[in-house]
Amino acid sequence: MSLLEVRDLIAGYGPVRVLHGVTFNVDEGEVVVILGANGAGKTTTLRALSGMIPAKGVVAFAGHSIVGWQTDRIATAGVGHVPQGRGTLSDLTVHDNLLLGAYSRRDRAQINADIERWYAIFPRLGERRMQAAGSMSGGEQQMLAIARALMSRPRLVLLDEPSLGLAPIVTQELFRTLGDLNREDGVSMLVVEQNAGLALGIAKRGYVLEVGRIVVSGSADELAHNDDVRRAYLGI
Amino acid sequence: MRSRRQLQVLALATAVVVLAFLIVLPHQYGSTNTTRWAQALYIGVAAMGLNLLTGYNGQVSIGHGAFFGLGAYTSALLVNQHGWQFLPTLLVAGPLCFLVGVAVGFPALRVKGLYLALVTLGLAVLFPDLTKHYVHVTGGTNLVAMTGSELAPPAWVPTSVSAIGRDDQWAYYVTLAIAIGLFLAAMFIIRSRFGRALIAVRDHEAAAATVGINTSFVKVSAFAISALYAGLAGSCSVLVDHLANADKVQTFQISIEFLVAVVIGGTATVVGPLVGGWLVVFLQHWISDSLPKHVGSISVLKRTLANPAASPAIFGIILILFVFVLPDGLVGGVRRLVSRIGRGDVNDIQPSTTPLTT
Ligand SMILES: Nc1ncnc2c1ncn2[C@@H]1O[C@H](COP(=O)(O)OP(=O)(O)O)[C@@H](O)[C@H]1O
Numbered sequence A: 001m002s003l004l005e006v007r008d009l010i011a012g013y014g015p016v017r018v019l020h021g022v023t024f025n026v027d028e029g030e031v032v033v034i035l036g037a038n039g040a041g042k043t044t045t046l047r048a049l050s051g052m053i054p055a056k057g058v059v060a061f062a063g064h065s066i067v068g069w070q071t072d073r074i075a076t077a078g079v080g081h082v083p084q085g086r087g088t089l090s091d092l093t094v095h096d097n098l099l100l101g102a103y104s105r106r107d108r109a110q111i112n113a114d115i116e117r118w119y120a121i122f123p124r125l126g127e128r129r130m131q132a133a134g135s136m137s138g139g140e141q142q143m144l145a146i147a148r149a150l151m152s153r154p155r156l157v158l159l160d161e162p163s164l165g166l167a168p169i170v171t172q173e174l175f176r177t178l179g180d181l182n183r184e185d186g187v188s189m190l191v192v193e194q195n196a197g198l199a200l201g202i203a204k205r206g207y208v209l210e211v212g213r214i215v216v217s218g219s220a221d222e223l224a225h226n227d228d229v230r231r232a233y234l235g236i
Numbered sequence B: 001m002r003s004r005r006q007l008q009v010l011a012l013a014t015a016v017v018v019l020a021f022l023i024v025l026p027h028q029y030g031s032t033n034t035t036r037w038a039q040a041l042y043i044g045v046a047a048m049g050l051n052l053l054t055g056y057n058g059q060v061s062i063g064h065g066a067f068f069g070l071g072a073y074t075s076a077l078l079v080n081q082h083g084w085q086f087l088p089t090l091l092v093a094g095p096l097c098f099l100v101g102v103a104v105g106f107p108a109l110r111v112k113g114l115y116l117a118l119v120t121l122g123l124a125v126l127f128p129d130l131t132k133h134y135v136h137v138t139g140g141t142n143l144v145a146m147t148g149s150e151l152a153p154p155a156w157v158p159t160s161v162s163a164i165g166r167d168d169q170w171a172y173y174v175t176l177a178i179a180i181g182l183f184l185a186a187m188f189i190i191r192s193r194f195g196r197a198l199i200a201v202r203d204h205e206a207a208a209a210t211v212g213i214n215t216s217f218v219k220v221s222a223f224a225i226s227a228l229y230a231g232l233a234g235s236c237s238v239l240v241d242h243l244a245n246a247d248k249v250q251t252f253q254i255s256i257e258f259l260v261a262v263v264i265g266g267t268a269t270v271v272g273p274l275v276g277g278w279l280v281v282f283l284q285h286w287i288s289d290s291l292p293k294h295v296g297s298i299s300v301l302k303r304t305l306a307n308p309a310a311s312p313a314i315f316g317i318i319l320i321l322f323v324f325v326l327p328d329g330l331v332g333g334v335r336r337l338v339s340r341i342g343r344g345d346v347n348d349i350q351p352s353t354t355p356l357t358t
């Protein structure tokens, strides 16, 4: 059984339907990437999974149907979400952002140990721990968003275009860290991206989303060698 | 971090001095001034509550005068109609306002920003009508007037506090005790997990939900807590002013005064609204009582100030200046000044040379 099982997912905004029956799955410990052009419905997919917008279809997480659950309940059940635009809590310090990441946890000592671990992984966050999070650079805010989402120790983390607006070198480092985290902690990841090269580098499998439908699926290797994918998302 | 420790010591020392001053105050001042300070305190208490809602949680209310009025009415009627002592009425007024706050907080979830402001304004408009329809006390007016003996301190209160013949002193000390208690509660709330959630919901509601915060619970709780603060402030006002007044003008005006106290004191600082409450009360008294004396014999100014519209107009101008000179309120301004003098400010942004990740 998959950690996340999505079948015939339908979602949209008011009368406008954006997802027309999306089907995919993420296994325990896997990194799965969903590639898609601007407007394909990647963000909408993640929002539907997190309960931010109403959805229909099957969404099973760790064996429970989570369709119709509130966002906070889904988060508490073990789904982290790094939202598009990073969702920085701008007026709070870096440290408070991380503490909030552990909102659903009660093990104080372990929470502090985890925060120190994130400061070791992202030293820039450690240096800025008492700084207002909104005053940091885009790359630093993206690191904070990832660290915050992982502070809850989720089983699955949803990442919405982590490379968006970042310099290529920063993106590279970020993806390397994501790969390390997946290997070391075994946390499953669902990454949606336009930047196919880096994402496929850390993913095991992938899908291509086009106007609300999955049109291609396969192993990361297969996708990297698929001509359509190469033309559309690798710029080759 | 050393400068941070120094600031903490400075803050603590200031708190001790201010507290000592507040405790001896009635012995130094006459009745009029003591009452004025008590008024400043209860406005400050309501503003502290409103600040938790508006400053920290981002929900603007211009109708908290209704909760203030509800607290005042509850205490006044229990004393006046049912012969209660004053103090136990707080145990009814506080929880009642909290519950009504919950009831109002739920529909408030559906609206934001200006629309929320409008809905809460409706509350301030509605409340006086309700009191008129459901409370038949003084022949159809919304006024419950009381005598000093109804509100006299209980027998166990030492005379150093109650000071026979000076019930303003008893009213002042009760209000001061409530203000201190609710100030400490606000400090505790802000530093707690719930306090961080309040700010998170204000900053980015969707992101707050993704870390597991039940945003509806947080917003309704903020409403209820702020209503409790306003209600207890209203109860205190009965003790201080010997009346509960819920006519439309009064309810609306006091709602605005709470908001003004929050803004000029400093939004999202715990002590700001208390300072703001003091400014609101004393500035208005200063404009109407002291200012005319200072203009001396300049007859043009004298005639202008005698105009009943002059005081509110001057108050308005001062408020506008305030917003331009101290955009983050008095407390925010002082904080900036202290950190500039203190150097080595924790918020200083230094360029980094460390790589982004390891
Ligand atoms: N809040 C919204 N309200 C209405 N339509 C939206 C909203 N957000 C996105 N859409 C529409 O949904 C479609 C998919 O958007 P999105 O999921 O954000 O795409 P992607 O993340 O793949 O770039 C687009 O046509 C977009 O215009």
Ligand SMILES: [Mg+2]
Pocket (backbone or CB within 6 Å): A042, A043, A044, A084, A161
């Ligand atoms: Mg998107």
